Each structure stands twice: as C-alpha cells, then as structure tokens.
Amino acid sequence: MNVKALHILLVEDSETHAAIICESLDSCTKPLKVTVARSLSEARICMREFVPDLAIIDCFLPDGRGIELLPGGQEEPAYPSIIMTSHGDEAVAVEAMKAGALDYVPKSPTALAHMHRIIERVLREWGHIVKRKRAEQELQAVNHQLQNIIEFLPDATFVVDRKQRVIAWNRGMEEMTGVPKKAILGRGNEAYSYAFYGTHRPLLIDLLGNPDPKVEATYDVFERRKEIIFAECFVPKLYNGKGAYLWGKASLLLDRIGNQVGAIESLRDTTVRRQAEEGLKQANQEMDTFVYTVSHDLRTPLTAVIGYAEFLRENYRDQLDELALSCLDQINISGDRMMVMMEDLLTLAKVRQIEVPPDDFDPEEVLNEVISGFSGRPFQVGVTFKIDKLPPLRVPKTLLSQVLDNLIGNALKYGCSPGDVIEVGGERKGERVRFYVRDHGPGIPFEERSRIFEPFHRGPTEKEVQGTGIGLATVQKIAKLFDGRAWVEDTPGGGSTFWVEVVDFQPNILTTLLGNHF
Numbered sequence: 001m002n003v004k005a006l007h008i009l010l011v012e013d014s015e016t017h018a019a020i021i022c023e024s025l026d027s028c029t030k031p032l033k034v035t036v037a038r039s040l041s042e043a044r045i046c047m048r049e050f051v052p053d054l055a056i057i058d059c060f061l062p063d064g065r066g067i068e069l070l071p072g073g074q075e076e077p078a079y080p081s082i083i084m085t086s087h088g089d090e091a092v093a094v095e096a097m098k099a100g101a102l103d104y105v106p107k108s109p110t111a112l113a114h115m116h117r118i119i120e121r122v123l124r125e126w127g128h129i130v131k132r133k134r135a136e137q138e139l140q141a142v143n144h145q146l147q148n149i150i151e152f153l154p155d156a157t158f159v160v161d162r163k164q165r166v167i168a169w170n171r172g173m174e175e176m177t178g179v180p181k182k183a184i185l186g187r188g189n190e191a192y193s194y195a196f197y198g199t200h201r202p203l204l205i206d207l208l209g210n211p212d213p214k215v216e217a218t219y220d221v222f223e224r225r226k227e228i229i230f231a232e233c234f235v236p237k238l239y240n241g242k243g244a245y246l247w248g249k250a251s252l253l254l255d256r257i258g259n260q261v262g263a264i265e266s267l268r269d270t271t272v273r274r275q276a277e278e279g280l281k282q283a284n285q286e287m288d289t290f291v292y293t294v295s296h297d298l299r300t301p302l303t304a305v306i307g308y309a310e311f312l313r314e315n316y317r318d319q320l321d322e323l324a325l326s327c328l329d330q331i332n333i334s335g336d337r338m339m340v341m342m343e344d345l346l347t348l349a350k351v352r353q354i355e356v357p358p359d360d361f362d363p364e365e366v367l368n369e370v371i372s373g374f375s376g377r378p379f380q381v382g383v384t385f386k387i388d389k390l391p392p393l394r395v396p397k398t399l400l401s402q403v404l405d406n407l408i409g410n411a412l413k414y415g416c417s418p419g420d421v422i423e424v425g426g427e428r429k430g431e432r433v434r435f436y437v438r439d440h441g442p443g444i445p446f447e448e449r450s451r452i453f454e455p456f457h458r459g460p461t462e463k464e465v466q467g468t469g470i471g472l473a474t475v476q477k478i479a480k481l482f483d484g485r486a487w488v489e490d491t492p493g494g495g496s497t498f499w500v501e502v503v504d505f506q507p508n509i510l511t512t513l514l515g516n517h518f
Contacts, residue, residue: 005031006123009052011043011069012036012084013062017112021056024115030123040064052079054119054126057101059085059092067092070099076133080126082118102126155266159253160205162261164188176238176267198237204229204250205265227252232270245274299342306335360394360504363435367424370404374412382418388425393433393504399478406471407437407498415441415496432484433504440495449488475500 037043057066083096093104156172221232236243423438482502
C-alpha cells in the first residue's frame, strides 16, 4: 500500500545546517519529501506553489526574519511550523509561539541531529490539534443547529449552562418578556428572573436541582416527574404589564454519562385557553340553570296536566263520550312522551359530568347488564345476541352503558324481527377502541345517515315506533368527549352496523381532553 509522503518545507540559508537536518530526516518512520528554500522570498514562492505538511524555518534569514512566514495571531495556522535559531533567546521563542509556531529549537548539533524526533513529536501534536479543531467545528455546527431549532420553537424557550448562565433565548422569549437576546445572553438567574417578575426569584429551571416548597406553592399547578417539572401560573409583568397565564416545562440537560451540563425551560401562553375555560365554565353554569328549569319549572306543570287527565278518566269516565275519552288518552300519551323527552334532554345535557375510572375494565360486564335490562320486553322476544370479544378500556361505565343501551335498543326496536340475531363486538387499534352493534333489519337509507345523529331527528322507519330522537345524539356526544366519533354502515346482506370509536386515554390526558371540550 502506497503511503503519501509528507512534504516538508525547510527554510535554511546554511547549507551545512540544511544537510544535517536532511540527514536526520532520513531516520523518520514516515516517508518525507523535503523542499529547501534559502531565503524568505524563496520560501514565499514555495508557499504559493504548495501548502507544506510541516515547515522548519530558520529565524534569521538573509532577507528578513523567518517569523514573518508565520500567520501571527490574526488567523489559524494552516500547517505546523518549527522555528530554529542559533541563539537560545527566550523572547524570540515566546514571539515565535505567539506567531503560530508549535516548537522552538536552538541550532545545537544535538538538536539538529535529532530533528527527525522533533518532527515526529510536532506532527503528533498537530494531529491532536487538527482533531480538536474538527471536534470544535462539529460542536459549533451542532450548537448552531440547536440554536436555530430553539430559535424557531413555537414556545418561548431559554437554555442555561451548568452555572445558570443564559446560552439561548429565542424569539418567543423576546416577545413575551420584552428582553432582547443580546441583553441577557451570558447572564444568570438575576437577569432572567427579573425579565419575568421584576425581582429576584427562582424559576422552574432553578427549582430542578433546588426544590423550594414556598415558591412551588405559588403556582396554580406544580408537578415534578423525575428530572422534569410541569407548572402553570399567572405572571403579571409579561407583555408590557398585560400579564399572561403560562404553562411551563423545565428539564435538566445531561451529557452521555449523565452529568448535568445545563437546563432548558419552555413556556406556552395559555391565556386564551384559560379565558375559553372561563367562558365554558359560565356556559356550563347556564346549562345547569337550564337543566334545573327543565327538571323543575317544566316538569311540575306537565305532571299536573297528566295527573288531571288521569283524574278525569278515573272519576268522570261515565260522564264523558268516546271523543272526550280519546282526547284524555292522547293527553296522557303526549304527556308521557314529553316527560320521556325531557328525561332524554337531561341525560344529553349531563353527559359532560364525568368521573374518570383509575383502571381499565372488561366492557362485557356492562354489555351483559344492558342486555339483561331489555329482557322480557315485547320487541326483544325471539332475538338472540352474538357477542364477539370486546377490548378492555378506561372510560366511565355509565357512559359506555348509555352508548350500548341506545345502540342495542335501536337495533331491537328498528332493526329486528323475532328470530333475528344482533351482533356486538369491538377491536383496538393503538389507543383507539371501536365497538359495533350490528343488526340484519331493513337498514337506513343513505340520505338519512348524515342526520340520524342529530338531536330530535327521526327517520321514516323510526316514526312508526315511539321515541324522541335523542338516543343517537347522546351516543355521538359521548364519542366526541373521548376524541372519537359515531357512524353507521351497511351490514353485508342487509341491515345496519353502528360503530362508536373512542380514544382510550390515560387519566391525566383524559382530564385535559375533557377540559378542552367543556
């Protein structure tokens, strides 16, 4: 295998010294090519023609000083250099090293004879320098990339080093605090805490390694998960004194072996969300008022109407003709239907009131209870159920019961005849869980499918059976609570298959989701 020879530029006006050095270089373990220049001007011509792998330069030449060939302190040297002089002058040595030389060699017979060893040592040192520079350049490139990523993160973000000095402060931070990047980079806690609070106090990034229960208690929400802190609070100084609700996350930054090298904190302005939550809270209060009105102010007179109609029928039957008795029957039927409708409306309105179970459960238990509830009803006679495997999930049992009760009730009333089979099953795809209730009845016309989940809508076939049109609307609302949906498809061979899909969230995620809905 051919190894490329190292090109050495020897700048030496003394033929004797040049010969001794060349003879010493013959002892090098690496192949060398030596070009000799006798003067400063001749050396400059050589350097224009090629870049040496190493330069050995006499300090004092006929037309100037060899140090003039070095880059000086203004730029990095492109190759290693050794400065030689006939006199051991410490000041010259210091000057040479500052100018970029890697070594300084007095021209003693011993030093010249052992020049090959000096060269090998200098080349090794230069190799270390090159590797270190390459690593520094790679690190700078990574840092630059990280700075760009941090700069354009959607959340206001800043980073500190292990001494709590700010090393990154993105545009979001500038907009939120009004403090420009140039004014805070390199500064510590006093600077960035003042940017938020106008006084010195710990931020989340400071609490990572120094817990402070008094400060932590000032946050509306504060949660510590190993080396990460989540918190939420109102900061009045932000946005020129307008203030903002912030959701924050702070985390330690560790190197490959687990040593802390810094920390990062990201902040999200949640003011709009908090305002929306207040609006939703008010809307929910108005809904509660409406529910009370329906349950009290409307139900009370309706109960009286039904009661009086029954009183007239029981006590004045002999004094009433057929038409009057028929009218009383219609009053009772309409009143009972209105009462059922109000109960269904109350159920639909209260769907938002949810308690999340801590663990998942087997939905087949709920299904069996629902099926047992239909036992003995006229439209259930002769109908059998085929139950497929149902995946366990974490949703309130009461809501799952409402979903299955409505879907199975609809299948029994509208999609079955004696001897028919209703199929119930489900499947899981990642965090999404699907349930289906399948009948083999007349099916639902295509043009009706987009409307059957609307409140009070009843299709042509449903009008023949008593109902309010609230059941499927309740199913759809429950599905949306869990970031899902409800829909209907054709059953192969005839009939309808109702699907309900929900996301089986962890409890803390589910709480957040419900907060976004209501």
